[in-house]
Amino acid sequence: MLSVLSYGRIVARAVLGGLSQTDGRDYKLVTASCGFGKDFRKGILKKGMCYGDDACFISCHRSADVLGVADGVGGWRDYGVDPSQFSETLMRTCERLVKEGRFTPSSPVGILTSAYYELLQNKVPLLGSSTACIVVLDQRSHQIHTCNLGDSGFLVVRGGEVVHRSDEQQHYFNTPFQLAIAPPGAEGSVLSDSPEMADRSSFDVQLGDIILTATDGLFDNMPDYMILQELKKLKNTNYDSVQQTARSIAEQAHELAYDPNYMSPFAQFACDNGLNVRGGKPDDITVLLSIVAEYTD
C-alpha cells in the first residue's frame, strides 16, 4: 500500500516535472463563431453550427483545442441533394472524434480521414462533397497543427501582420479540392480528393496570436488588409470581444458579398482567369475567430 503511494508520488512528480520543462504555462484558444447563409432566410444558425451549406465545430479534448470549418459544395442541389448535409455530418463527426479523444493533436489529417471513413459507415446513404480546414492547438507544446483541403483556410495574425496562412488548393478556377461521396455510377465523373491530399502545416504560436479560420465566403469577399483592420479592434482575450470582432468581420464580408460594384478578391481572381466579373461573391460565410490565451481552469 505504502509502496504504491510512494510510487504514485514519483509518477505525479514526473508528470508535473515534465510540465514545468516546457516554457511557462499551457495555452488555450478562446474561439467565437459567426456566419451567414447565402439564403437570407437561413441567416441564423440552422441547427448548431451551420451557416447555409457551411458548417463548423469548436471542441477540445485534454490538452488540445480543435476547430474546423467545412464548405458543402452547392452543385449537389441539382441532384436533389442538400449540400449542407455532407458538410454538417462531416463537422459533427470530427467533433465527436475529438470529444472521444480518437485523434492525435499533431495529425489533424487523421481527424479528417477518420471522419470521412465514418461518413461511409453511416446507414444513411450520404451524398455530397465539401472542403475542410481543421486547426488543432496543442496546449502544451504551443503549436498549432493544421490541415486544409480546398479553398477554406486560416490566417495566423501577430502584431497586425499575417505570419502564417494556409494554401488554397484548387483543381481549376472556382473548383477547390474536396472530399466527396459520389452517387453510384458517377464515381469517375465527380471530383473526389483523398483526405490525405490535404495541405498540412505546424506553426509555433505565441500569446495574443489571432487565428482566423473561415470558408471561402470570407476570403473571396474580404482582402487581407480589411481583415487585419478589423482584427486591430480586438484588444483583449475575453470571449465577448472575440465574438464581437468575429461578428463584425462576418457582417462586413456579408455586406461586400452583395455589393455589385465592389471589386472583390474573387472578382480580381476571375479577371486574372479571363472572366469579366465585378462585385462581391454571394456565398455562405463562416468565420471562426480564435485568440491564443493563457490556460486557466
Place this chain on the structure above:
Amino acid sequence: MITVLAVTSFVSLHWRWYRSSSQNHGRGAALPIAAETESELDQYAKEVLDFSSHYGGEGSMSYTMWNAAGPPSVFPSSGDFTHTAVFRTYGRWWQDEGVAQRFSRTPSSFHSRDFLEVTFEEQIFPTAVTVLETYHPGAIVQILACSHNPYAESHTTDVSVCRWEVLWAGEPTKVTSPQARQFCPPIRQISFATNLLRLEFNSSLLDYYTELDAIVLRGVRKRASGITPVIANTCPAILNTTQDNLTEGNGYFAKLPYELIQLIVSHLAVPDLCRLAQSCKLLQRHCYDPLQYIQLSLQPYWSRLNDLSLAHLQSRCTLLQRLNMSWTGNRSAISPTGFCSFIRACGASLVCLELSCCHYVNGTCLEAIAQTCTSLQELDLASCDRLEPQAFVQIAKLVRLRRLVLYRTKIEQTAILSILTFCTELRHLNLGSCVMIEDYDVVVSVLSARCRSLVSLDLWRCRSLSERGLAELLSGCSALEELDLGWSSALHSGSALHGASASFRHAARRLSRLRRLYLTANRNICDADLEHIATQCPALEHLDILGTRLVSPAALRRLLQSCPRLRLLDVSFCSQIDTRTIQELSALFPNVSIKNSFTQ
C-alpha cells in the same frame, strides 16, 4: 501484448495515485466527505470491457458497442443513430443460421443472447441502474454486478474474489414502439460495492435493432445501515459436488428400470443434476452416468464455472458430443491448462464445440482441440478477439468441420487459407468482421475451389471483396443458400464503372437455391438488380438492401410479387422508398416484414 500490459499497469497506477490523492483530500476535510457519502452518486459508464457482438465495424465508432460508454448523445431523441451501441442481430431472423440446435437442459430462465460489460469510475453500492435505450427498447433480460474491481492494482485475479450477483432479471419483452425510453428496473441490494456491470440481452421479440445510448449506475459509497443484503452467499460452487457418505436403501425407487430413472433425470438442469447426485448413492449413479452428459451447455452458468468445476465434471463427460462453453471462464476463472485437460479427457467424441467470447482460449487450447476432437464438426469462436492470429492454423487439422464461426476474430490470411484447403466439408462459414484478412478475393477463390458444398457464408464487413471475387465464389459454390455481403465496402465502388452492378445480377443467376441475401449498405443495388433477384431467386426468404438510392417502389413491388416465400425485407434508408410506399406494400403483402428504419 507488452504494450497492452504496460498501458493497463500505467492506467492502474494512475488510478491508484488519483484515488490516494483524493482520499488524502478527504481526510483534510472530513465533514463534507461524510455528508457526501450519504448522497447518491450517478456515474456514466466509463469503458466497455467486453461484448458478444456489434453492428459496427471494428475500427469505427458508428453503431459499435464502445458507444455505450460516456454520457448520452442521442437521448431523449429516438431513432437509428450512429452514436449508439447496436448488436449484430435482432428478432428471430438469424437464429436458425447454421445448424446450432438449442442445447437440451438449458434452463427456461436463461434468455440471454448477447451481453455487454461496462466499467465505472468508482466502486459503489448500487441503488439503481438506468439504461437509456434510444431505439426499439425491451431487449434487456438481466443485469449483473461484479465484486471484482477491474481498475484494482493487483492483476493476480483471485477467482474467489470475482463474484457476480444478479441485480435484476426479467423476460424478453415485446415493445412495439421504437421510441426511446429510460429503463430503470427495481434492483436487488448487494453486499459489495461494484464498478463492473454486465447487461444481458435478448432481442428476439423486437422488430428491429435495439440501440443503447448510455448506462447510468447510481449508488452510495457506504451501504446505508439497516439494509441487510438479501443474498449473503449463493453457493458459488454448485457444480463442485463432492463425494459424501451416502447410505444404501432406496426402497422401491431402486426397483424402477434404469432407463426410466435416466429419463426422469434427463429433464433436470445441470445444477439440479449435481444437487440430486448428493442425495443418495442410487441417484448419484444415475446423475453421474455419462449418458446424461452427451450434450452439455455450461453457458447459463458462465459466472460460476471455474477450473475446479470443470475438473469435477471431467469424470462424467466421457461421452460428450456437444459442448457449449460460450461466455465462460473470463477473468481467469478458467485457465488454459484447466480447459486443455478437460478437452483431452472428454473431447474424443466431441462433435460440436461452442466457445464464443472465451478469452482463455489460446494457441495451446486450439492445439488440444485439434489433437483430441478429431471428429469435430462445429466450432464457434465468435468474438474471441484476444486469440492470437497464429493459433488459428490449428483449426486446419479439424478436417471434418462443417460449421466454423470466426466472427470478430484476428484470423489472418494464411491461417484461413490453410483451413479452407483442408476442411473441404465446410457447410457454414462465418468470417464476419475479420479485420486481419487482407484479401478476401483470394480467400473466396480458395473457398470456391475447395468447399463446393458451402451452404451459408457470412462476409459481413469484409472490406476487400470485389466483383471478381464474388463471381468466382458463385461459380464454385452453387449450393449457397445464405450469403451475407453486408457493408462489403469494396463491392460498391468498382462495379459502377461497368454500368450498373452486373455482379449482383450474376449472383442472382447462379443462385436459384438462395434463401437469404444481405446486401446491407451496398449503395449500388438498383432496379435491374432487384428484377434479376426477383426472377432468379424464387426461394428467397430474407433480403436486405438497406441504404441504396437506386431502388424504386415499382421494382420493390415486382420483387414482392415474384418471391412468394419472402418474409424479411429491409429497405431502410432507401431514399426512393417513402413511408407511404411501405404502408401500401405492407398491406398488400402481409406475410412480409418490411423494415424501414429512421433517424429523426
